[in-house]
Amino acid sequence: MTATEDDCANSGPGEQPSNNGNLKVIRTESGFEEAIASESNGSSQVKSGANRLSYSDKTILAPMVRVGTLPMRLLALQFGADIVYTEELIDWKLLRSFRRVNDVLGTIDFVDETDGTIVFRTCSREREQVVLQMGTSDPQRALKAAKLVENDVAGIDINMGCPKEFSVKGGMGVALMADIEKAKNVLETLVSGLRCPVTCKVRVLPDVDRTVAVCQTLAMTGISAIGVHGRTRDERPQHSNRNHYIKAVANALSIPVIANGGSKEIESFEDIKKFKNETGCSSVMIARAAEWNVSIFRKEGRLPLDDVIKKYLVLSVDYDNNGSNTKYCVQNMLRELQETPRGKLFLEAQTLEQICAIWGLGDYCRARQLEFKAAGLLGRREICPQVLRQESNDSESPAKKLKLEGNCTSNIVTMKVAYLRSLFPSDNDLPKSRLLAWSRKQKLGMPSYKTIQEGKLFQSVLTLDGKQYTSSMWEKNKRWAEQGAALVCLCSVGQVDLSTLKADGSVL
Numbered sequence: 043m044t045a046t047e048d049d050c051a052n053s054g055p056g057e058q059p060s061n062n063g064n065l066k067v068i069r070t071e072s073g074f075e076e077a078i079a080s081e082s083n084g085s086s087q088v089k090s091g092a093n094r095l096s097y098s099d100k101t102i103l104a105p106m107v108r109v110g111t112l113p114m115r116l117l118a119l120q121f122g123a124d125i126v127y128t129e130e131l132i133d134w135k136l137l138r139s140f141r142r143v144n145d146v147l148g149t150i151d152f153v154d155e156t157d158g159t160i161v162f163r164t165c166s167r168e169r170e171q172v173v174l175q176m177g178t179s180d181p182q183r184a185l186k187a188a189k190l191v192e193n194d195v196a197g198i199d200i201n202m203g204c205p206k207e208f209s210v211k212g213g214m215g216v217a218l219m220a221d222i223e224k225a226k227n228v229l230e231t232l233v234s235g236l237r238c239p240v241t242c243k244v245r246v247l248p249d250v251d252r253t254v255a256v257c258q259t260l261a262m263t264g265i266s267a268i269g270v271h272g273r274t275r276d277e278r279p280q281h282s283n284r285n286h287y288i289k290a291v292a293n294a295l296s297i298p299v300i301a302n303g304g305s306k307e308i309e310s311f312e313d314i315k316k317f318k319n320e321t322g323c324s325s326v327m328i329a330r331a332a333e334w335n336v337s338i339f340r341k342e343g344r345l346p347l348d349d350v351i352k353k354y355l356v357l358s359v360d361y362d363n364n365g366s367n368t369k370y371c372v373q374n375m376l377r378e379l380q381e382t383p384r385g386k387l388f389l390e391a392q393t394l395e396q397i398c399a400i401w402g403l404g405d406y407c408r409a410r411q412l413e414f415k416a417a418g419l420l421g422r423r424e425i426c427p428q429v430l431r432q433e434s435n436d437s438e439s440p441a442k443k444l445k446l447e448g449n450c451t452s453n454i455v456t457m458k459v460a461y462l463r464s465l466f467p468s469d470n471d472l473p474k475s476r477l478l479a480w481s482r483k484q485k486l487g488m489p490s491y492k493t494i495q496e497g498k499l500f501q502s503v504l505t506l507d508g509k510q511y512t513s514s515m516w517e518k519n520k521r522w523a524e525q526g527a528a529l530v531c532l533c534s535v536g537q538v539d540l541s542t543l544k545a546d547g548s549v550l
């Protein structure tokens with residue numbers, strides 16, 4: 043599987059005194075020195091005019107859904123990118139999140155209050171270079187969402203190029219280019235309401251003069267730069283990029299124009315310069331060439347893919363990136379190499395540790411995860427409704443950071459077991475199927491399941507032979523919650539070894 047170019051998400055000035063606070067510097071395996079603000083809210087200083095992000099003469103990691111998460115952004119910076127865009131984040135998703143200072147990882151997390159997933163994770167290393175791309179169709183909602191993150195990012199970008207149905211139907215992405223008054227309103231509202239620079243990213247229109255005119259209109263809103271992807275809304279990645287359209291825009295505008303769409307011709311750092319010259323732009327933004335091998339940003343030349351993957355995995359571990367996101371990104375680096383024996387092994391891996399083990403980093407991953415756990419990291423396994431309720435009420439107070447061991451009661455056998463679907467390829471292997479077969483053989487009757495749902499989280503209690511079993515890990519759906527409870531029961535009655543569950547990553 044490789045990602046398709048889609049320009050969007052799947053689902054769905056002013057001045058302030060500079061305040062350096064007390065910075066604690068830690069060195070991680072990834073080789074970054076992390077300056078961690080010791081202020082209680084973890085917020086770095088607000089940009090003064092002097093260090094406001096400039097978009098001139100920059101090489102930029104383009105926004106890419108699922109690809110542009112923290113490890114990829116940090117690696118792009120390590121390799122020489124000047125600015126890194128986040129994946130597109132939809133305004134209402136940001137509004138549904140609360141801000142958490144993550145002392146264990148040294149990050150700022152925006153956490154979805156309905157299911158505890160990380161909507162946006164950032165850290166001080168990228169503070170002055172990260173631009174958050176937002177999907178929106180409403181000026182006030184966009185401003186409210188941007189206000190949530192403005193002190194943690196260097197800039198806000200509005201996606202006006204996404205042609206996907208989800209975006210267009212919601213009035214976002216390219217729909218904004220078809221409603222230029224709304225587009226202007228969104229940008230003007232953000233420019234006047236935010237202290238950080240505001241930009242937008244557009245696609246070209248079929249007509250070059252119309253493209254220039256629309257970009258000029260958008261530039262007049264006070265935005266600091268404009269990214270231009272040289273394909274129309276109906277064109278796909280295989281179509282050639284209209285570099286001369288981008289050049290016409292660059293010639294007509296006084297703000298920096300960021301050229302985008304050149305990945306097909308970008309195989310080396312020199313090619314980035316060529317693309318820049320051909321489009322007459324001040325800056326270049328790269329998506330797919332970076333998705334495939336992010337060391338494209340290295341002036342000294344690209345590194346072998348294995349080296350890039352290892353560096354990426356170390357960052358994924360250091361920043362507790364989730365396994366499925368890490369897998370998606372590595373998959374898009376491997377591309378045809380997925381057909382090799384190692385590629386096939388990789389496709390079977392599900393947890394971060396299993397993926398890391400393929401590149402000799404399994405022990406590193408496990409050791410770091412145990413370290414994080416001991417330090418009280420609220421990771422996916424610790425997410426439960428109680429923690430979310432407490433935190434979303436007052437996310438800033440360290441006293442509210444609970445270490446919660448599920449909602450176990452003394453007479454329910456409780457273990458923290460994650461149900462990892464890929465470990466059970468056939469239906470007969472599923473924990474519920476195995477438990478049913480075993481209980482029949484033992485003449486214990488049928489196991490029964492009672493599942494509770496809070497927000498988007500599920501927990502199931504299994505009753506068998508008068509005893510109750512549950513996993514304190516809240517799952518994302520009822521089926522998984524039941525399978526988790528069945529695993530606890532199987533382990534408790536000696537049908538599954540705890541050591542097996544630890545080895546396959548179900549238990550940390």
Ligand SMILES: Cc1cc2nc3c(=O)[nH]c(=O)nc-3n(C[C@H](O)[C@H](O)[C@H](O)COP(=O)(O)O)c2cc1C
Binds near residue numbers: 049051129130302333
């Ligand atoms: C996997 C993937 C995800 C993308 N997600 C976004 C996105 O979230 N926002 C956006 O504006 N463009 C997105 N795009 C489009 C790219 O930013 C870029 O405009 C396009 O790929 C052309 O640039 P390239 O030739 O360098 O790849 C995405 C592209 C890819 C390949």
